[in-house]
Amino acid sequence: MTSIRVALAGAGNCAWSFTQFVALAQADPDTRLPGLMCHTVGGYRLADVRVVAAFDVDAAKVGRPLAEAFTAPAIAATAFTELGDDRNAPVLPAPVLDGLTGPLGSVVEPATAAHDATPEDVAKALVEHDVDVLVIALPTGASQAIRMFADAALAAGAAVVNCTPEELARDEDVTRRFADAGVVLLGDDLRSHLGATCLHTALIELMLSRGLELTSTYQLNVGGNTDFLNLADAGRSASKFTSKANALRAAGMTDVDGVAGPTGFIGHLGDSKVCFANVRAKSVLGSEVRIDIKLTVEDSPNAAGVIANAVRAAKTATDRGLSGKVHAPSPLLFKSPPRGLPESEARAAFLGFAS
Incomplete structure (x- = not known):
């Protein structure tokens, strides 16, 4: 089975916990980790995930390897383990746009490179790092930044996992563009594993x-x-x-x-x-x-357990020739998917898709 090359739009708390979860799986691929609902999704183990790049605007993160970026002052999530193969993945500058509007602007100093970054830079980086899946984990309400990353992924042919409440998978125009381009879009608003x-x-x-x-x-x-x-x-x-x-x-x-x-x-x-x-x-x-x-x-490890399933679901959907919104796995993974289901039905639909 080939690897799943993942990029993170937002090198924050959820990204930190997810990357640690991947590191634990890589260290012992056959161990069933607590909280990992599915050992395989579409044949992919969590150990098959590779975090190859991240994007952020924080001066304490941009230009640093992931392992160093996750020590930034804004990170509150617990360090449970050291990173493995992904520790040196670069944190690249993202356009600031509306990412720091509101209270975040008082605690995060934007990097100079972030002011100069363009959407075209993001799309180019996704291509250069051969990204299969882009995980969008930006601040709620950062509509411009979230949609910019979705457009960049679309241009680069990378599937999207939208962890934010911004309506992408529920937006018919957006899902139509992804479907026409043959690119998978999963969302919206990540559920917690048991939240x-x-x-x-x-x-x-x-x-x-x-x-x-x-x-x-x-x-x-x-x-x-x-x-x-x-x-x-x-x-x-x-x-x-x-x-x-x-x-x-x-x-x-x-x-x-x-x-x-x-x-x-x-x-x-x-x-x-x-x-x-x-x-x-x-x-x-x-x-x-x-x-x-x-x-x-x-909070953040609770999200990581679902991201672990979502990135594998996105790659599996891509492998199966699906595009745009994908109904079967989405109700279990997201609070606001295109079509919701009760909890038991959502679980059954996901397990059927994952097998």
């Missing part, structure tokens, strides 16, 4: 399967990494609320009073994310069932 949306939607599916009538729900999330710092800006977080609402509707939440999304930045939490979820429903004789849940996870 707030996964737990919330599974709980909703369980209650509906018992014939309960849902009456209200909420899901409140707080954290302390730069993702939550960015989401503290209402202008940046709007698409995240929309994406989470799409996920709840796909689980069966229709005409129910509910809200779900990020609600606060608490710096001392670091890369920890805390979710408070509540679901209320009517049961037998109109009696009320109320479930309250608190979930605490380390």
Whole structure:
């Protein structure tokens, strides 16, 4: 089996955790790592992934090898292991555009080279590094930057995994252009491996399967990494609320009073994310069932487990001659795919695709 050459648009916390996960797999390819749902996807092991390049705007990262860039002050995710084969992959400058709008501009100093970088530079680098899959893990709300990377990948013929809530896979014009070019686009808005949306939607599916009538729900999330710092800006977080609402509707939440999304930045939490979820429903004789849940996870490794599946799904779809949006693997991987499914159906669809 050939390798999967991956580039990262955004050398941040999720990219750091994902690259560590790959390093662990490369060190012992046949070991079943905790949290790795599928040892193979389309015949590809996680050990077959190679991170060959990354793009960023942070002066503390640009021009440095990955292993060094991931020690930048903005990185909050835990260092669990040293990088292996990918440690010297270059971090290349990306155009700043709207990437540092809002609170991020106060904690990240853009590199001079980022001010000079162009979209054409990005597309050229993707070709030069022979990239199979581009993972877009940019700040929520950075619409211009996210779409620039999607266009660059399209020009370079690299499949896209859109980890952001920016509507790419749900945008008919964008998916049509990818389909016409024969390029795969997976998205939108990466789920966590076992996170707030996964737990919330599974709980909703369980209650509906018992014939309960849902009456209200909420899901409140707080954290302390730069993702939550960015989401503290209402202008940046709007698409995240929309994406989470799409996920709840796909689980069966229709005409129910509910809200779900990020609600606060608490710096001392670091890369920890805390979710408070509540679901209320009517049961037998109109009696009320109320479930309250608190979930605490380390945010970035939780994302890495899904990216591990998504990049292999993107390459598998490419190998099978698919292009544009690809329905089967997407509902399990993303909160807001083109067509959502309840949790159990999403898992079955993904496993069928992966085999």
